[in-house]
Amino acid sequence: MVTAKQVFDQAMVLIDEVLENGDIAPDQPAYYKTKALSILTTLQTELLPLSINPEIITEFEQPLLVTDRVALEVLPYGLAAHLLITDDITTAAFFNDRYDELKKRKQSAIIPIVDKYNVTSGMRG
Template sequence: MITAKRVYDQALVLIDEVLETGAIVPDQPEYYEAKALSILTTLQTELLPLSVEPEIIKEMDQPLLVSDRVALTVLPYGLAAHLFISEDLTISSFFNDRYEELKKRKPTEIIPIVDKYNVTSGMRG
């Protein structure tokens, strides 16, 4: 399972908070991590199927409920967009556009439609 920390680290790489060695910049703004948990809670809830109850992300080592594919490909862009919004609106918009594009590609869950009002019974024949 992918953790909030893994997505957070990927988002920091996207916004160039990384050293030449690939390590995360140690003196990156402290508020990034504080904001990341709330932002990830919102983004994850947005990406979860309606059949899955959302969960508040309280710590960085908490596993995410979305699939690993969504956690690794979609969430980092959404998180980067939100973290960078006060730094550079143009770059933040780029990340948000990418997030929206990837969000549309995520696999969807097919669930049967329940005819609660008996609408289709008159259509059979």
């Protein structure tokens, strides 16, 4: 399962807070880390199916409830957008647009439609 730290690290790469060796820059703004867990809690809740109860993310090593695909593909863009909103509105808007686009593409379970009101019984195919 993907952890909050893995998503945070990906967001740091997106917003270019990474050193040449791949480590997260130690001089990144401290408030990025301070705000990240609360933002991830909100974003994860938005992306969870209604059948799964959300939970508050309280530590970076906590596994996320969304699928690994959503955690790795969608959440980093949403987190990057929210972290940059006060520092760089143009880049934040780009990341938010990408987040919205990916959020719409997330896979949903396909379930059969049940005709509770017998609407289709009189239809001919």
